[in-house]
Amino acid sequence: MTVRPFEKRRIAQTELGVTTLGLGGASLAGIFSAVPADQARATVSHALDAGITYVDTAPQYGLGRSEHLVGEVVRSAKPRPVISTKVGRLLKPVDPASQDKGNWVDPLPFDQAYDYSYEGIMRSYEDSLQRLGLDRVDMLYVHDIGTATHGEAGNMPLWSQLANGGYRALRELRDTGRVKAIGLGVNEWEVCMDAFALGDWDVFLLAGRYTLLEQTALSPFMATCVERHASVVVGGPFNSGILVGGDTFNYAKAPDHVVRRVRAIEAVCKDFDVPLPAAALQFPLTHPAVCNVLPGPRSPAELDGILDWWNVAIPADLWQELARRDLLAPGTPVPGISS
Template sequence: MTARAFEKRRVGQTSLEITTLGLGAASLAGIFSRVPADQARATVAHALEVGINYVDTAPQYGLGRSEHLVGDVLREGRDGVVLSSKVGRLLTPVSDAEQDKGAWVDPLPFNQVYDYSYDGIMRSYEDSIQRLGLNSIDMLFVHDIGVTTHGVEGNKPLWKQLETGGYKALRELRDGGAIKAIGLGVNEWEVLMAAFELGDWDAFLLAGRYTLLEQTSLDPFMSTCVKRGASVIIGGPFNSGILVGGDKFNYAKAPDEIITKVRALEAVCKDFNVPLPAAALQFPLLHPAVCNVLPGPKSPAELDGILEWWDVEIPAELWKTLEAKDLLAPGTPIGA
């Protein structure tokens, strides 16, 4: 198979360059529905074959399952592939009766313990290296720190761990050359503004908060990234499926006002003969801070469907029409 010539963008001010389309490996670990291991590995391999050079995984995904599966493929050929994983959760072995599987179907036999401390981040990094079976990870993201995951009071001691030791661990790993970039991977932009107060970061993986449907992070977060030279990777470009015909938004049943806005977006896209998912996939890259869009297909066939949307040419007038109909936040970049 001939690889595509994807555009590449630089990650922050690092030496890393990644394709503007990446592969998120959460779904491959079996969230809500089972994904056979061979199918998961085939999806990763297919992404590399078509020219995608960026893969993101995490200890949380399938409680170690995703890292194992991604490692299986990358051990066969890592050249040119940029890999990110996450820190903030340690995995501890448990019996079936003790395990909290969450939304994962057929996860590995572990429970997760939150730890954003210096020692916790160092151990998480080393554990990920072992699960992957590789000798390096390019980017590390602090995973799911913030009030969305932990609540206001629950987040305070965890943030203190990051503030007093965790950030130092990440800087040591990056400055010592073990990794090349550091950041946070979250579903809320507000905590990223707090992260800027701790120091400099290379990239942020933000899920769901800068999409065709929602631009709540536009200012001050995205604008601050431009000023500080930090890149943004957009996870969840389809907002949990609502922008590809599903009924979920933020992992729950979509409220009426969201459904109404999706219908309005779809009507404009239909006028331009553009599938709504194609517009959703390509929209984030209009912002100068964004270096990558990170969908999470569960199979090679799903990835091929995403590539079809990726290839759709979207006229500039579509974005201008969305702006004129107030379907985008004021000040949203829409290109030349």
């Protein structure tokens, strides 16, 4: 397959540059349905062969499985891609018979314990290096801190851990050169705004909140990222399936008002002979804060489908028509329209 050349964008003010299309490692670990290990490794290899230079993983994904699989491929890659993983969960060995597997079909035999403290983040970083089999990773995200995961009461002590020691650990890792960028990997933009009060961050991996369907993160979060020179990686560009022909939004059955909005967006795309998934994949990159879009294919074939959508040329008139029909939030920066 011939893939149009990937643009590279810099992560904030760091020396890291990534292709605007990345590879997310959650699905490869077998969420909701199993993914054979050989298939997962082949997907990572196929992404690197296609020219993708950024791969994301996390301890949570398959409770260690994703990091093992990603590491097995990227260790021998030349040049090595930019790698990000996450902190905030420590993995504890457990009898598989009593394990809380969550949505993972065949996870490794661990349970997870939340820990955003100085010691917890340093331990998580070292553990990830061992699972990956690498001497370094490039970026560290604080994973799933916030009320969406922990509830308001449950998040308070965990946020205190981050504020009173965890952020210092991340700064220490960055300032000593052990990682090059730090940020948050979350599903809610509000907690990223809270994080700005703790200090400076390089990059936020935000899932599902700045997509063709939903631009709730536009203001104040995305505007603040531009002001504070922080980059945004957009995860979940298909809103968990509704933008690729599925019926799920935020991992639940899409409500009627969401379905109606998707149909209206799709009608505009059809007028321009653009597949809806292609527009969804490329839309986030119209914002100046966004450096990368991070889908999560489960196989080389799924990745080829994504690359096909990536190859579709999107006319600026399509974005402008969506804005004219109030199918984008007011102020959304799209080509040809001043924000």
